[in-house]
Amino acid sequence: MRASLFITCYNDTLFPETGRAVVKLLERLGVDLSFHPGQTCCGQMHANTGFRGEAFCQAKRFVRLYQDTEAVVIPSSSCVAMIRDQYPGLFEELGNEELRKQFTALLPRVYELSEFLVDRLKVEDVGAYFPHRVTYHASCHGLRALHLGDRPWKLMNKVRGMEQVPLANLDRCCGFGGTFSVKNAEVSSAMMAVKLQDIVSTGAEFCTALDNSCLMHLGGAMHRQYAGMKTIHLGEILASTEAEPAEALA
Amino acid sequence: MSHSGYHPVLDPALAAPFPEAVLPVLRNPQLRKNVAHAIDVIQVKRGKLVAEKTDWQALRTAGAAIREHALENLGAYLTQFEERCTAAGGVVHWAADAAEARQIILKLLREENASEVIKIKTMTSAEIQLNPFLEAAGVRTYETDLAEIILQLGEDEPSHIVVPALHVNRSQVREIFARRMGLKDLSDDPHALTAAARNYLRRKFLEIPTAISGANFLVAETGSVVVVESEGNGRMCLTLPRTMITLAGIEKVLPRFQDLEVMLQVLARSATGERMNPYTSVWTGVTPGDGPQKFHVVLLDNGRSSILAKKTERQTLRCIRCAACMNGCPVYRQTGGHAYGSVYPGPIGAILTPQLMQMHHAQSLPYASSLCGACYEVCPVKINIPEVLLELRSQVVNQERGHAGRFFDPMYLGLRIANMIFSRAWLFHTAQFFGRVGLKFFTRKDGWIHSLPSVGSKWTQTRDLRGLPKQTFHGWWAARQKEAR
Numbered sequence: 001m002r003a004s005l006f007i008t009c010y011n012d013t014l015f016p017e018t019g020r021a022v023v024k025l026l027e028r029l030g031v032d033l034s035f036h037p038g039q040t041c042c043g044q045m046h047a048n049t050g051f052r053g054e055a056f057c058q059a060k061r062f063v064r065l066y067q068d069t070e071a072v073v074i075p076s077s078s079c080v081a082m083i084r085d086q087y088p089g090l091f092e093e094l095g096n097e098e099l100r101k102q103f104t105a106l107l108p109r110v111y112e113l114s115e116f117l118v119d120r121l122k123v124e125d126v127g128a129y130f131p132h133r134v135t136y137h138a139s140c141h142g143l144r145a146l147h148l149g150d151r152p153w154k155l156m157n158k159v160r161g162m163e164q165v166p167l168a169n170l171d172r173c174c175g176f177g178g179t180f181s182v183k184n185a186e187v188s189s190a191m192m193a194v195k196l197q198d199i200v201s202t203g204a205e206f207c208t209a210l211d212n213s214c215l216m217h218l219g220g221a222m223h224r225q226y227a228g229m230k231t232i233h234l235g236e237i238l239a240s241t242e243a244e245p246a247e248a249l250a
Numbered sequence: 251m252s253h254s255g256y257h258p259v260l261d262p263a264l265a266a267p268f269p270e271a272v273l274p275v276l277r278n279p280q281l282r283k284n285v286a287h288a289i290d291v292i293q294v295k296r297g298k299l300v301a302e303k304t305d306w307q308a309l310r311t312a313g314a315a316i317r318e319h320a321l322e323n324l325g326a327y328l329t330q331f332e333e334r335c336t337a338a339g340g341v342v343h344w345a346a347d348a349a350e351a352r353q354i355i356l357k358l359l360r361e362e363n364a365s366e367v368i369k370i371k372t373m374t375s376a377e378i379q380l381n382p383f384l385e386a387a388g389v390r391t392y393e394t395d396l397a398e399i400i401l402q403l404g405e406d407e408p409s410h411i412v413v414p415a416l417h418v419n420r421s422q423v424r425e426i427f428a429r430r431m432g433l434k435d436l437s438d439d440p441h442a443l444t445a446a447a448r449n450y451l452r453r454k455f456l457e458i459p460t461a462i463s464g465a466n467f468l469v470a471e472t473g474s475v476v477v478v479e480s481e482g483n484g485r486m487c488l489t490l491p492r493t494m495i496t497l498a499g500i501e502k503v504l505p506r507f508q509d510l511e512v513m514l515q516v517l518a519r520s521a522t523g524e525r526m527n528p529y530t531s532v533w534t535g536v537t538p539g540d541g542p543q544k545f546h547v548v549l550l551d552n553g554r555s556s557i558l559a560k561k562t563e564r565q566t567l568r569c570i571r572c573a574a575c576m577n578g579c580p581v582y583r584q585t586g587g588h589a590y591g592s593v594y595p596g597p598i599g600a601i602l603t604p605q606l607m608q609m610h611h612a613q614s615l616p617y618a619s620s621l622c623g624a625c626y627e628v629c630p631v632k633i634n635i636p637e638v639l640l641e642l643r644s645q646v647v648n649q650e651r652g653h654a655g656r657f658f659d660p661m662y663l664g665l666r667i668a669n670m671i672f673s674r675a676w677l678f679h680t681a682q683f684f685g686r687v688g689l690k691f692f693t694r695k696d697g698w699i700h701s702l703p704s705v706g707s708k709w710t711q712t713r714d715l716r717g718l719p720k721q722t723f724h725g726w727w728a729a730r731q732k733e734a735r
Contacts, residue, residue, distance in 0.1 A: 009672065012723045013682050014716065019723035035727045041672040046665060048621060050643030054669035061673070086640070140622035173580040177620025182708040183661070184269050184618060189712040190276050190584040191620070220713030223698055 001121065002032040003071040006062075008079045009041035015212045017247045021239035022075045022113060025128075028239075029121060036065050042074075044082035049179045052090070059083075059090045063103045071120060072110045075235045077142035077211045078178075080112040085145055112142070113235055114151040114210055124154045129242045131161030135204040136234070137195075137218070139211040140173050152210060155238060162237070165202040169195075176217035192221050200227055206248075208234045258407040258588035261379070262607040265591025267614035272589040281417050285409070285586040288416040292577050295523025296628075303519065312512045314632040317568035320470075320503055321558060327470040327503045328549065334473025338535025340545040348378035351550050355380065355462065355495055356387055358546055362493050364389060364460040370477060370484040371395035372464025373411050373571065374497050374550060376593040377606070380462075391462075392454045394483040396447055403430040409587030411594060412521045412573040417586045451483060461491040461542070465498035466570070467513060468547075471506045474534040475547065478517065478527045485529050494533075494542035500549050501558075501567040513570060516630035520572035553606040562641045566601050568631040573598075575625035575635060581618060590615060597625035601638040609645060616642035660705045679724070686718040693717035 003026065007019040026033055043058025062083065066072050074080050084107065091100040117123055136156065142148045156164060175181070175191025182188075196218065199207050207222075209215050212233050219231035232248045240246035259265045275281060300306050320327055332342040345351035359367060367384065369375065369391055381391045381402075393402045397415035401408055404426040408414030415423075424438035427446050436446055463484065467476040475496050477484050488494065504513060518527045536545050557563050576582040576596025587595030592603040592612065600619055604612035616639050619625075625635040650656045657663070671681045692699045699715040701707070709715060721729075 007723045009678070013685070013718060016719050016721060016723035016726055020726060023727075035724070037724060037728065038675045039724075040675055040678045041668075043672070046669060048640065048643070049661075049665060050616075050640070050645075050647035051665050051669070052644040052647075054665065057669060057673050140620070140624070144623035144627055171624070173620050173622035173624065175580065175620060177622070179661070180617065180620045182705055184272070184581075185708040185711060186269065186276055187272050187581055187584055187618075188620070191580050192712070194580075194584070216715070217713060220709070220715055223714040223716075224700075224712065 001030065001070070002034070003073050003116070004034045004036060004066060004069040006039055006042075006066070006072050006074045006079070007035070008039075008074065008076050010216070011076055011212055014216065015233065018075055018212055018233040018235055021233070021236040021246065022073070024244070025126060025235060025239035026073065029117075029123060029126060031121070034069075038065055042079040042082045044079055044086075045178055047082060047086050047090070049183075052093075055086070056090055056094060059087045059103075060094075060099060062087070063099060063106060066110075067102050067106050069106075069109065071116065072106075073113060073116045074110065075113040075210070075233065076213070077112050077139050077146055077148065078213055080110065080115075081141040081145035083107070083110055112146055112148065112210065114142075114148055114155060115146070117238075118151045118154055125158035126155065126238050128159040128238045128240055129161050130159050130237045130240045130246065132206055133163045133165060133202075133204045134206045134208050134232075134237065135165045135167045135199060135202040137167060137174065137199070137207055137209040137214060138170050139209050139214045140171075142210050143171060148210070152234060155234070159237060165204045167202060167207075168198045172198075174214045174218055176214050178213070181217055188217075189221075192217060196221055196225070196227065200229060204229065206230055206232045206237075208232050208237055210234050258409070259591055260376070260407045260588070260593050262592050262603050262611040262615075268589055268591070268618040269614060271591055272585045275585050275589050280419070281586060282584065284417050284419045286583055287419075288413065289577055289583050292413070292523055296520065296574065296577065297523075299519045299523050299525060303515075309512060309516050310630055310632055313516045313570075313630050314568060316504065316509045316512060317570070317631045318565075320505055321501065321564060321567055323505075324500065324503065324558060327505055328500055330470040331468050331473055331503055332549075334471070335475075335535055335547060336473070338473050340473065340535040340547055343546060343548045345548050345550045345552070347552050348550075351378050351497060351548050351552070352380060352383045354548050355497065356384065356389070358493075358495055359384070359389055359460065362460050362544075364458075364493075366390045366392065366458045367460045367462055368392045368394050368454050368458045368487055368491065369398070370461065370463035370487045371398050371414070371479065372462065372497060373408070373414075373593055374464045374499055375462065376408060378497070378550065378552065380497070392458065394451055394454065394487055395479070396444075396481055396483070399447055399450070400426060403427065407588060408593060409595065410573060410576060411571050411596075411598075417588070451486075455486050455490050459490075459492040461487040461494050463487060463494060463496045465496055465502050465547075466517070467510065468498055468503040469507050469510070469532075470503050472534055474507070474532050476510065477531045478514070479529045479531075480522065480527055482529050485531055488531050488533060488541050491542050493544040493546075495546045495548065497548045497550060500551055500554050501569075517570055517572050520574040520628065520630045553608075557605050563601075563605060563638055565633045566598075566605060566638055568633055569598055569602070570631060571598075572630055574628040574630060575633075578624040578628045579619075580622060580624065581620060590618065597635045597639075598633070601635055601642060604642055609642070609649060613646055613650075616646060664705065679722070682718075682722055686720075689718050 043055035047055035174195040175188040215231035410416040
């Protein structure tokens, strides 16, 4: 099985450890991975802020880079949601029929990490070991845009040594919302305060998710507040083994 | 003065932008507690009643289809409504905008020699700012919906479209009633409060022969008007007065009487978490010897027909004002409704207000959302609110781009530069390098950034940011490939 990784802009810059973990995980499962050096960003930040013209550029770029790929794996649910929910409209608006066709052909081969593992590789036990107390935050895009459903739990339930603590109000947004976190920083922070209360009261050591953008917001607040918790992308937990524990534990 | 310590402004032309308007609310523990508590109560009830409907998704699909069909044929159905209503003894008036609607209503009241009027809860009348207009013209308005009475007596504004006084708690209601009704020994027992309101209302019902209502639905097939409510005070307004004037947005029309089967089911469950609302009044023109003997309907456009023509935005008009979107919204739960600066708050307000009131009056509203999608998930007529929000955001940007003053705005400049950078991988990689070098000055010994200037300060005011790692992912991958060779 061959697949190409799309490590979107903020993961490449701010969370390279997530990309490294996903490489370790997928190669361990026998995937022949490639990484296109020309990749940058999916355009979500622009599209969601109203800069649609700019988002076109990134959408076109995505199709150009990946049209011949067997599968594209993206460990960021909101970037996948951007591609799945917003690109079709962008290509329709662009009116370039050839590009639209190429995109339509490519779309079924674009996977969020947990989708790729459960749906494509048909694997739930990825051989992970993570002896810690963990709570899972279901990011809105994973929950309501991608409908990830029980995929994350199918994977987490098979992680050896891990104790899961359910998070209350699982479907409530953490308040990140991309540029919302800056344009409406105060409301974003109020939402985050409510979410952190739920997370901290689980008594978990780690809060995990399939989207580092929520985790950047929540982890940044945990650090500011000396909350005694850390955030970790689920890909890093799934990559973690007894011999090679997650980098976050170092 | 509003009892909650600040003055809400529900006029998009005058209200502060959302990020500013939220500040006094976010600092008001009483108000936030009231809002979150009320929302949580409604949400639990709604959750139970939606879950018991095994065909809920089918009902949503049907609701969306009925509303969409009505909008696609709006002209024909409105004409049919006018014909049938007129045939039944009603008089139909058409108002292009708020000013015309106000003038029509005032003229009708003058014809009745009315110096006082009682009102059934209507958000549309708040949209056209009817009460202050009538008061200035010498007509006293009396709200009869309990929540609206609380707001009117408390000189406050609605913060929710179904439960307008959601931000006011029981002890605050007691204070308002005691002060304005002169009942200094009033207790905050719900029965005592209801009795006080009833006493106050009964006199109005008996003395004032003219009433104004809104409409939940207009039925084209029969020419009927439908109002749903919980208290029965609307029913009183339909029983005692001689004259009824109904104000309704043109989008409120349903094709057939039978469509109420779907719409009333989804409305009650979505709005108040009830299987059926306690009072559903349906009236058709005038019935001799029963209810108002003079009946007028004012059909209000006020920007609606221009929304109708737009592909993505049109779905906004499907709205049946159930408020499920605001009850489910994590932003609204923190802010309540006043910060939206419009009688229509929450997610539906964030898309409706800018479209009804012209975009430049409500620039900040399409951004008052984290795009979490909860509103779309609960909407009983499947309005894809996030999709419309994005469309409106792109219109805001297109409008603002042209302004010279926006050229150096950090957000606009930043996003334009970011796009340039993302368009070439080598530029992106160079920018990452300089970003890392630049941010080093702000990174503390613990490896985290605690404070950033300019737009960055909006992040660091409540959150730290981990300093940029030395090696990017693509850098790591390239090194690994080289090693493998």
